[in-house]
Amino acid sequence: MQNGPVIQLEEVHKVYHMGEVEIPALQGVSLSVQPGEMIAIMGASGSGKSTLMNLLGCLDHPTAGRYLLEGRDVASLSSVERAHIRNRKIGFVFQQFNLLARTSALENVELPTLYAALPAEERHQRAQAVLRLVGLEERAHHQPSQLSGGQQQRVAIARALINNPSILLADEPTGNLDSRTSVEIMNLLERLNHERKLLVVLVTHEPNIAAYARRILFMRDGLILHDYPVRDRHQALEAVHQIMTEAAEVEVAEARE
């Protein structure tokens, strides 16, 4: 891998159109991410977190500004090249798991390898391996409806990992899980970040979840308001609390006006 930032955003804007109305979801986001970081994005609902994640995941393109992924301008890529990046370089984990119904865990996990056109044997081996990694080798032939929320999310993580991406994007991965299961998922992501040097970007509302990260971003109205590097979980929690107190102050102040 080349040196320098994996992800570089320069003054990125995103405007959605709803009929006549223009909705500015991102209003000039700049960001530089090094390999192997673990980042938590926080912020109120509607602040643009998901929009930012979709841009990072090459599911969408900016209205203005530049997005360099490993030094390449994503805007210059064809839709096939972007699909290729989503397939190989980036793994996505969603709040709603988004597994295919009536499909075994194994086949769900295999899905990205189908689009990578891997031979059957390798597909199978890899699927077994990532299922083992997330601790679900025994549930390989269960369908999503036969799995708990935490297990479903682990299947989704296994699916995101199967093509050995260097980036894992998780948009509120624990949003639908209870706190005990959330901790399991976060331990898993932390381990992947440590052991595989996997770059993890996750969106969360929970201070305890954000505390797993070593860099905390706070968004407001389509802008990154704070960007704090933290040494450990303790410092992370402090940063989050400071941000949240400040946010509450601002809201109170705004309410007064």
Added chain:
Amino acid sequence: MDLGMVIRIALRALARNKMRSTLTMLGIVIGVSAVIAMVAVGQGAENQVQEQIKSFGTNTVFVSSGSPSRRRGGVRHGFGSVKTLKIADMEAIEREVPLITQCAPGANSSGQVIFRNQNWFTRLMGTTENYFIVRNWPLLAGSLFGDEAVRSAQNVAVLGTTVADILFPDEDPIGQTIRIKEQPFQVIGVLAPKGQTSWGNDQDDRIFMPYTTLQKKISGQDWVNFLSCTAVSREASLAAQTQIEAVLRERHRIGPGAEDDFQVRTQFEFAELAEQTSQVMTMLLGSIASISLLVGGIGIMNIMLVSVTERTREIGVRMAVGATEMDIRRQFLVEAVTLALLGGTLGIMLGAGASGLISGFLGWPVLISTRAVVVAVLFSATIGIFFGYYPAHKAARLDPIEALRYE
């Protein structure tokens, strides 16, 4: 991505929703089986007609008495009611028309037949041995009447199997004496079964005897109803027809412009007319069935379109994990084509089964034509591509983010 992978993805997607896949296929199954069965019935009918034409004997030229329009001087004459066709005419044809190898006369009558306490009303036909050659009609048992029996008008009879079965339910008929119109006849032969004509006439419900016997002892007529002649070849039969017409016009002194009192027909014309008729029927049945195939195709499109909406989320997930627009388009297209082809295959099997049933019902063999099968398969593949393209295109054009947000 290679096609094998696309097919695997499509098959998995189809297997995941068996109910929907089955319903989608149903239209095609019904359409294709209708095409196969209808065409099979039509072709069976064509074949049946040809078989029957063959059973009349090959290269036959048929001379019947009465004018072609069956009208003379404003009076309508029924078949055979004109009494001008004589045995001398037959001899003249055999003598003067070299394209004709032999002729057999036919004089019709009917009457009561009795053997002991069995009695039966049946048709009687006076003819010669040649008749059975011309008509390609073998014996089951006994012998035919020879020239000597004809010359001396012997009371000998050859029975069709229906008559034989009725009069002799459990006895050998050969050598027995039966009474036809109160006169004793010796049974000398029984014919092989010939079956029904296409208009339901039992050809085996008849008794044959020398025409001389019939003329002198049964009906008292000196004319015959028809002559059945054999031409040297099928092609020659048309030329023979013209020559026979010339011979008979001269013998019956029919001037130029006057109407014939006889009619000469070749098997050639019969065959062509019958074949044309049954071909038209096949085409008609086939095209009606094709409409149902088309409706089946529209059904596929309908369900595929619904399916695209229903599976919006799935499409979003696929795109998020690396499917290109082309992958999605091809998946949906392959799904549609697979359904159409699978439906086509099931339809062929169902159609073959239905043809078998219809065959049993109609009592004639129906023919499953390779052409109909090939056309049905090509047609269903085309339907799959044609009606699958739009839904596939729609699926591929979905925005991944919109698709993922879809509830």
